[in-house]
Amino acid sequence: MSAPALFVVVAFALTALYFLARVVVPAFLKHRGKRLITCPENQAPAAVEVDAMHAAVTTGLGHTVLQLNTCSRWPERRDCGQECLSQIAASPTGCLVRSTASQWYQGQSCVFCGKAFGEIHWMEHQPALLGPDGRTVKWSDVRAETLPEVLATHKPVCWNCHIVETLRTSRPELVAERPWKQ
Numbered sequence: 001m002s003a004p005a006l007f008v009v010v011a012f013a014l015t016a017l018y019f020l021a022r023v024v025v026p027a028f029l030k031h032r033g034k035r036l037i038t039c040p041e042n043q044a045p046a047a048v049e050v051d052a053m054h055a056a057v058t059t060g061l062g063h064t065v066l067q068l069n070t071c072s073r074w075p076e077r078r079d080c081g082q083e084c085l086s087q088i089a090a091s092p093t094g095c096l097v098r099s100t101a102s103q104w105y106q107g108q109s110c111v112f113c114g115k116a117f118g119e120i121h122w123m124e125h126q127p128a129l130l131g132p133d134g135r136t137v138k139w140s141d142v143r144a145e146t147l148p149e150v151l152a153t154h155k156p157v158c159w160n161c162h163i164v165e166t167l168r169t170s171r172p173e174l175v176a177e178r179p180w181k182q
Protein backbone atom coordinates (compact mmCIF):
# COMPACT_ATOMS: atom_id res chain seq x y z
CA MET A 1 0.00 0.00 0.00
CA SER A 2 1.34 3.43 -0.95
CA ALA A 3 1.88 6.06 1.73
CA PRO A 4 -1.02 8.36 0.63
CA ALA A 5 -3.42 5.37 0.51
CA LEU A 6 -2.31 4.30 3.98
CA PHE A 7 -2.89 7.84 5.22
CA VAL A 8 -6.46 7.78 3.85
CA VAL A 9 -7.16 4.42 5.51
CA VAL A 10 -5.76 5.56 8.88
CA ALA A 11 -7.65 8.87 8.71
CA PHE A 12 -10.87 7.03 7.88
CA ALA A 13 -10.37 4.56 10.74
CA LEU A 14 -9.67 7.37 13.22
CA THR A 15 -12.77 9.28 12.08
CA ALA A 16 -14.87 6.14 12.46
CA LEU A 17 -13.44 5.53 15.95
CA TYR A 18 -14.08 9.13 16.98
CA PHE A 19 -17.66 8.87 15.69
CA LEU A 20 -18.18 5.60 17.58
CA ALA A 21 -16.76 7.03 20.81
CA ARG A 22 -18.62 10.34 20.63
CA VAL A 23 -21.98 9.34 19.13
CA VAL A 24 -22.74 5.63 18.99
CA VAL A 25 -21.35 4.42 22.33
CA PRO A 26 -22.98 7.24 24.39
CA ALA A 27 -26.30 6.53 22.64
CA PHE A 28 -25.96 2.86 23.56
CA LEU A 29 -25.17 3.65 27.20
CA LYS A 30 -28.03 6.14 27.39
CA HIS A 31 -30.64 3.67 26.18
CA ARG A 32 -29.68 0.47 27.99
CA GLY A 33 -31.16 -0.56 31.33
CA LYS A 34 -34.55 -1.37 32.70
CA ARG A 35 -37.13 1.42 32.66
CA LEU A 36 -40.43 1.91 34.35
CA ILE A 37 -43.23 3.38 32.26
CA THR A 38 -46.98 3.71 32.58
CA CYS A 39 -48.52 1.36 30.06
CA PRO A 40 -50.97 3.48 27.99
CA GLU A 41 -53.22 0.46 27.57
CA ASN A 42 -54.08 -0.15 31.26
CA GLN A 43 -52.43 2.88 32.93
CA ALA A 44 -50.42 0.54 35.19
CA PRO A 45 -46.63 0.45 35.67
CA ALA A 46 -44.69 -1.85 33.38
CA ALA A 47 -40.96 -2.58 33.15
CA VAL A 48 -39.46 -2.26 29.70
CA GLU A 49 -36.06 -2.36 28.06
CA VAL A 50 -35.22 -0.41 24.93
CA ASP A 51 -33.22 -2.10 22.18
CA ALA A 52 -30.07 -0.11 23.00
CA MET A 53 -28.08 -1.41 20.03
CA HIS A 54 -30.79 -0.38 17.58
CA ALA A 55 -31.07 3.03 19.24
CA ALA A 56 -27.26 3.48 19.04
CA VAL A 57 -26.99 2.46 15.37
CA THR A 58 -29.91 4.66 14.29
CA THR A 59 -28.45 7.57 16.29
CA GLY A 60 -25.24 7.03 14.32
CA LEU A 61 -27.26 7.18 11.10
CA GLY A 62 -28.66 10.55 12.16
CA HIS A 63 -32.10 9.78 13.60
CA THR A 64 -32.63 7.88 16.87
CA VAL A 65 -35.28 5.18 16.52
CA LEU A 66 -36.54 3.60 19.75
CA GLN A 67 -38.06 0.14 19.89
CA LEU A 68 -38.68 -2.17 22.82
CA ASN A 69 -36.63 -5.25 23.51
CA THR A 70 -38.59 -6.53 26.49
CA CYS A 71 -41.70 -5.61 28.45
CA SER A 72 -43.11 -7.14 31.63
CA ARG A 73 -46.49 -7.36 29.88
CA TRP A 74 -45.13 -9.50 27.06
CA PRO A 75 -45.68 -12.05 25.62
CA GLU A 76 -49.42 -11.56 26.26
CA ARG A 77 -49.35 -8.06 24.77
CA ARG A 78 -46.49 -8.60 22.33
CA ASP A 79 -48.44 -6.89 19.53
CA CYS A 80 -48.96 -3.60 21.38
CA GLY A 81 -48.16 -0.36 19.60
CA GLN A 82 -45.27 0.45 21.99
CA GLU A 83 -46.86 3.84 22.65
CA CYS A 84 -44.96 4.01 25.95
CA LEU A 85 -41.82 4.84 23.92
CA SER A 86 -42.94 8.48 23.89
CA GLN A 87 -42.46 8.53 27.70
CA ILE A 88 -38.90 7.24 27.32
CA ALA A 89 -38.13 9.69 24.50
CA ALA A 90 -39.40 12.54 26.70
CA SER A 91 -37.26 11.51 29.69
CA PRO A 92 -34.59 8.92 28.79
CA THR A 93 -33.00 8.83 32.24
CA GLY A 94 -36.09 9.79 34.27
CA CYS A 95 -37.74 6.41 33.85
CA LEU A 96 -34.59 4.39 34.51
CA VAL A 97 -35.35 2.12 37.45
CA ARG A 98 -31.95 2.66 39.05
CA SER A 99 -32.10 6.43 38.83
CA THR A 100 -35.59 6.38 40.34
CA ALA A 101 -34.38 4.12 43.16
CA SER A 102 -31.23 6.23 43.70
CA GLN A 103 -33.34 9.36 44.05
CA TRP A 104 -35.56 7.60 46.56
CA TYR A 105 -32.56 6.89 48.84
CA GLN A 106 -31.37 10.49 48.74
CA GLY A 107 -32.10 12.29 52.01
CA GLN A 108 -33.10 9.04 53.71
CA SER A 109 -31.24 7.03 56.36
CA CYS A 110 -30.97 3.31 57.02
CA VAL A 111 -33.85 2.22 59.29
CA PHE A 112 -31.48 0.06 61.32
CA CYS A 113 -28.22 1.96 61.83
CA GLY A 114 -29.38 5.47 60.89
CA LYS A 115 -26.58 6.00 58.39
CA ALA A 116 -27.54 8.53 55.71
CA PHE A 117 -27.41 7.35 52.12
CA GLY A 118 -24.96 9.19 49.90
CA GLU A 119 -24.42 8.39 46.28
CA ILE A 120 -25.68 4.87 45.57
CA HIS A 121 -23.18 2.41 44.16
CA TRP A 122 -25.08 -0.26 42.29
CA MET A 123 -22.05 -2.34 41.39
CA GLU A 124 -20.95 -3.04 44.95
CA HIS A 125 -22.51 -2.75 48.40
CA GLN A 126 -25.86 -1.79 46.95
CA PRO A 127 -28.55 -0.84 49.48
CA ALA A 128 -31.59 -2.97 50.22
CA LEU A 129 -35.16 -2.56 51.43
CA LEU A 130 -37.11 -3.54 54.51
CA GLY A 131 -40.49 -5.00 53.66
CA PRO A 132 -43.70 -4.73 55.72
CA ASP A 133 -43.11 -8.36 56.81
CA GLY A 134 -39.89 -7.30 58.59
CA ARG A 135 -37.59 -9.01 56.09
CA THR A 136 -34.95 -7.23 54.06
CA VAL A 137 -35.14 -7.53 50.30
CA LYS A 138 -32.37 -7.01 47.79
CA TRP A 139 -33.01 -5.11 44.57
CA SER A 140 -32.38 -8.12 42.36
CA ASP A 141 -35.50 -9.67 43.93
CA VAL A 142 -37.68 -6.64 43.17
CA ARG A 143 -39.66 -6.79 39.94
CA ALA A 144 -39.31 -3.40 38.26
CA GLU A 145 -43.02 -3.06 37.48
CA THR A 146 -43.74 -3.20 41.24
CA LEU A 147 -41.35 -0.28 41.94
CA PRO A 148 -43.98 2.38 42.85
CA GLU A 149 -45.65 -0.02 45.27
CA VAL A 150 -42.32 -1.18 46.73
CA LEU A 151 -41.08 2.38 47.32
CA ALA A 152 -44.38 3.22 49.04
CA THR A 153 -44.38 0.22 51.37
CA HIS A 154 -40.68 -0.50 52.06
CA LYS A 155 -38.02 1.27 54.10
CA PRO A 156 -34.39 1.90 53.14
CA VAL A 157 -31.70 -0.41 54.51
CA CYS A 158 -27.95 -0.08 54.00
CA TRP A 159 -25.88 -2.94 52.62
CA ASN A 160 -24.22 -3.73 55.97
CA CYS A 161 -27.52 -3.97 57.82
CA HIS A 162 -29.03 -6.06 55.02
CA ILE A 163 -26.22 -8.60 55.43
CA VAL A 164 -26.62 -8.62 59.23
CA GLU A 165 -30.40 -8.97 58.95
CA THR A 166 -30.09 -11.80 56.43
CA LEU A 167 -27.72 -13.59 58.80
CA ARG A 168 -29.90 -12.85 61.80
CA THR A 169 -33.02 -14.35 60.19
CA SER A 170 -31.27 -17.36 58.64
CA ARG A 171 -28.62 -18.12 61.33
CA PRO A 172 -29.83 -16.45 64.55
CA GLU A 173 -27.11 -18.16 66.60
CA LEU A 174 -24.45 -16.19 64.70
CA VAL A 175 -25.90 -12.75 65.38
CA ALA A 176 -27.35 -12.44 68.87
CA GLU A 177 -28.15 -8.78 68.61
CA ARG A 178 -27.16 -5.72 66.69
CA PRO A 179 -24.10 -4.53 68.60
CA TRP A 180 -24.59 -0.86 67.66
CA LYS A 181 -28.19 -0.74 68.83
CA GLN A 182 -28.53 0.84 72.29
Ligand SMILES: [Zn+2]
Nearest residue numbers: 110113158161
Ligand atom coordinates in the same frame (compact mmCIF):
# COMPACT_ATOMS: atom_id res chain seq x y z
ZN1 LIG B 1 -27.64 0.34 58.18
